[in-house]
Amino acid sequence: MSWKAIGIFDSGIGGLTVLKELVEVMPQEDTIYLGDTARVPYGAKSPETVIRYAVEIASFLVKRDIKLLVVACNTASALSLETLQNMLTIPVVGVIEPGARRAAAVTRSGRVGVIGTEATIKSSAYTRAIKRINPAIEVITRACPLFVPLAEEGWTGNEVARLTARSYLAGLKETGVDTLVLGCTHYPLLKEIIAECMGEGVTLVDSAEETARTVAEILLHQGLLRPAAEQGNHHYFVTDVPAGFIRVGNRFLGGNLEDVHQIKLEEAHVQEGSDVAA
């Protein structure tokens, strides 16, 4: 029996934080990752543009015969998840619901901070998702747009990153949140500096782990989970030259980032086919 791969995408390297967790939970699964490095960042773009990009990427991955799609980008999850779920017949998993679930479970004080891109924060997707779980939780949000270029550049532990984090997070720390959602998949790359700024009493929530668990449950439930004895292969596609992605990705994944190909995405149009809803 041949097993299909899990498709996963982000605007750049951020989704590798989710991929890492997926591989940890399901080392037997094949994955196909797409980083839209030619068009990163998504966080400053309009919903229409992000939806168009997400549809183009989903169409590309579905053509490679994936069994499930992980939207490993909070911005794309906030703006395009519903469109993708309506468009595709395979399961589509975003990162916002899992992150919200974890934050609601972790907070003791009922005050949760959420940081993300301009687009994610503006969409209020996290506030809605957390309040759906527990309406009594107070959600305080803050956009941190410079974190994405810092992460893409691999500037995650230097003075520039530290000063940027301090100026974004000082006000949030003062509000007394006890939980902070890293509402952008790039932000776990800056986890140490963010933790340093927020102090010991604040728990950082990154939705990767919860997302991986959700994916495993869906695959198991649908009989699509590959036998544990297998060893997964990992393929990577990017839309710009791969050098920067390989350099930063290798540092993050601990080497071995092979098989990275540059591709050109086609114009967005909903495809008709076996894995795409008509």
Ligand code: DGL
């Ligand atoms: N990593 C993405 C997110 O989770 C997108 C960041 C960006 O491209 O602005 O929101």
